[in-house]
Amino acid sequence: MDTQRVHQSRYGGEFRWALPVALVLCLATPGVGFPEEPGSTNPPVSPAPAESAPTPPPSQVPKSRLNWETREGRSYVIPGVEIIGYLILLNWYDRHHTDPKDVYRTNGNTFWKHLTDSKWVIDNDQFSTNQFLHPYSGTIYYGFARSAGLNFWESLFYTAAGSFLWELGGEKTAPSINDQVATTFGGSFFGEPLFRMASLLLEYGGEKPGFWRELGAALISPPTGFNRLVFGNRFDAVFPSHDPAIFTRFQIGGTLTTSSHNVSDTVREHGGIADFSFAYGLPGKPGYTYSRPFDYFDFHLTAVTSNTFESIDTRGLLIGTSYESGNSTRGVWGLYGSYDYISPQVFRVSSAALSLGTTWQTWLSRAVALQGTALGGAGYGAAGSIHRTGDRDYHYGADPQALLALRLILGDRAMIDLTGR
Structure with missing residues (x-):
C-alpha cells in the first residue's frame, strides 16, 4: 500500500462508471418534494411511488x-x-x-x-x-x-x-x-x-x-x-422507503479562475462542472418516522472536467427523533454519520465523522421556507498540507468539525443555498 501507482491503476475503472449516479437519478427520480405547508391539510408535493401490491402477510x-x-x-x-x-x-x-x-x-x-x-x-x-x-x-x-x-x-x-x-x-x-x-x-x-x-x-x-x-x-x-x-x-423485494419527502437538484455549468498564483502548472483555470444534490426524508411530512438509520440523509456530488470528482458529501441521521415548534417548524435531531471528500485542485480534505445536531424546516410565510442543518462532532480524516510530510503531501488525524447549512426557498421562483464548515 506504499506504492501510489498500484492503487491508482487498480481502482481506475471505478471512476469511469460511478458518474452516471447523478444522471440516472435526475432523469428517473421525481423532482422536488417539500414538507407540508403550515395550516395545509394537503399532502406534501413529494410524489408517491407508483402503486404496488401490498406486502403479503408473513404467513403467505x-x-x-x-x-x-x-x-x-x-x-x-x-x-x-x-x-x-x-x-x-x-x-x-x-x-x-x-x-x-x-x-x-x-x-x-x-x-x-x-x-x-x-x-x-x-x-x-x-x-x-x-x-x-x-x-x-x-x-x-x-x-x-x-x-x-x-x-x-x-x-x-x-x-x-x-x-x-x-x-x-x-x-x-x-x-x-x-x-x-x-x-x-x-x-x-x-x-x-x-x-x-x-x-x-x-x-x-x-x-x-x-x-x-x-x-x-x-x-x-x-x-x-x-x-x-x-x-x-x-x-427482488424493494426496500420500502415509507414515502419520504425528497429534494432533487441537478446543475451543469462551467468554471473560470480569473487569478491564480504559486500553484502547480497542472491546475486548470476553466472547465465544465456538474452538480447533483439529493435530500431524503425532509422533516415535516405527516406519518413519516425516523426509526431506521439514514431515514434522513443529504447527498451531494460535484464532478468537474479538470479533476473528475471534486466533492462527495453525505450525512445521515443514525439515531434520533423528530420534533416540532408551533405550527411552522418541524425537525429531527440526534446522532449523524457523515463522509466528506473535498478535492478541488488546490487543496484536499476528507473525513468520516460522527456528529450531534439537527435538521429542520421553518415556514416564514405560506410561500417562503427556511431549511437548515447544524452539526458539531469529530472524525478521522486527511487534509492536504502546504509542505510535504514524509512521503505524503497530506496528513491524517482526528478532526473536530462543525457545519451549518441553510437553504432559503422562495416559492417556485428562487432558492438560495449557504453552507459553512
Missing part, C-alpha cells in the same frame, strides 16, 4: 424470499461469500495486471503474518486512493450485505470485515489503519445513500420495475443490481 411469504418488514429471507451467508469472492477476484486481477505485480502475490502465510506479526501503519498512497477509492470499495462490501436483507449496523460490520480481510491478505504491504477506517465508516456512510437511492428508483417503478430502472439502480448500487439479477425472486 415464502421464507426463502426476502421480506423487508419481517426480515424473513435475509441471508448472512450470501454476502459473506460474495465479499470473499470479490476480494479473490480483485487480488487475481491485480497480481496479473497491476504493477508491481509482486505486491499482490499473497498466500496463507501472508495472511497469518499480517494477523500475528505485522504492525498496522498509516500508508503513503495517493489522497484519492485512500479517501475516495477505498470508501467506494467499502460501498461494494456494504451493498452486498444490505441488498441481502441485512440492516445498517449488520452491513457496517460486513464492510469492516471485508476491509480487514483485504488488509491482511490482499497485499504483501503492511495493513493500513487509515484504509480500515475510511473503508468501514466512509464506505457505510456512502453506501447507505447509494442503496437508498437505488431502491427509491426501483420503488417508483411499481411492483415490476422496468429494464431502465433496473439498469439505473445497478449503476447507482452495483451490489444491489447484482443480487437482484443473480438471485431472482430471492432478493
Whole structure:
C-alpha cells in the first residue's frame, strides 16, 4: 500500500462508471418534494411511488424470499461469500495486471503474518486512493450485505470485515489503519445513500420495475443490481422507503479562475462542472418516522472536467427523533454519520465523522421556507498540507468539525443555498 501507482491503476475503472449516479437519478427520480405547508391539510408535493401490491402477510411469504418488514429471507451467508469472492477476484486481477505485480502475490502465510506479526501503519498512497477509492470499495462490501436483507449496523460490520480481510491478505504491504477506517465508516456512510437511492428508483417503478430502472439502480448500487439479477425472486423485494419527502437538484455549468498564483502548472483555470444534490426524508411530512438509520440523509456530488470528482458529501441521521415548534417548524435531531471528500485542485480534505445536531424546516410565510442543518462532532480524516510530510503531501488525524447549512426557498421562483464548515 506504499506504492501510489498500484492503487491508482487498480481502482481506475471505478471512476469511469460511478458518474452516471447523478444522471440516472435526475432523469428517473421525481423532482422536488417539500414538507407540508403550515395550516395545509394537503399532502406534501413529494410524489408517491407508483402503486404496488401490498406486502403479503408473513404467513403467505415464502421464507426463502426476502421480506423487508419481517426480515424473513435475509441471508448472512450470501454476502459473506460474495465479499470473499470479490476480494479473490480483485487480488487475481491485480497480481496479473497491476504493477508491481509482486505486491499482490499473497498466500496463507501472508495472511497469518499480517494477523500475528505485522504492525498496522498509516500508508503513503495517493489522497484519492485512500479517501475516495477505498470508501467506494467499502460501498461494494456494504451493498452486498444490505441488498441481502441485512440492516445498517449488520452491513457496517460486513464492510469492516471485508476491509480487514483485504488488509491482511490482499497485499504483501503492511495493513493500513487509515484504509480500515475510511473503508468501514466512509464506505457505510456512502453506501447507505447509494442503496437508498437505488431502491427509491426501483420503488417508483411499481411492483415490476422496468429494464431502465433496473439498469439505473445497478449503476447507482452495483451490489444491489447484482443480487437482484443473480438471485431472482430471492432478493427482488424493494426496500420500502415509507414515502419520504425528497429534494432533487441537478446543475451543469462551467468554471473560470480569473487569478491564480504559486500553484502547480497542472491546475486548470476553466472547465465544465456538474452538480447533483439529493435530500431524503425532509422533516415535516405527516406519518413519516425516523426509526431506521439514514431515514434522513443529504447527498451531494460535484464532478468537474479538470479533476473528475471534486466533492462527495453525505450525512445521515443514525439515531434520533423528530420534533416540532408551533405550527411552522418541524425537525429531527440526534446522532449523524457523515463522509466528506473535498478535492478541488488546490487543496484536499476528507473525513468520516460522527456528529450531534439537527435538521429542520421553518415556514416564514405560506410561500417562503427556511431549511437548515447544524452539526458539531469529530472524525478521522486527511487534509492536504502546504509542505510535504514524509512521503505524503497530506496528513491524517482526528478532526473536530462543525457545519451549518441553510437553504432559503422562495416559492417556485428562487432558492438560495449557504453552507459553512
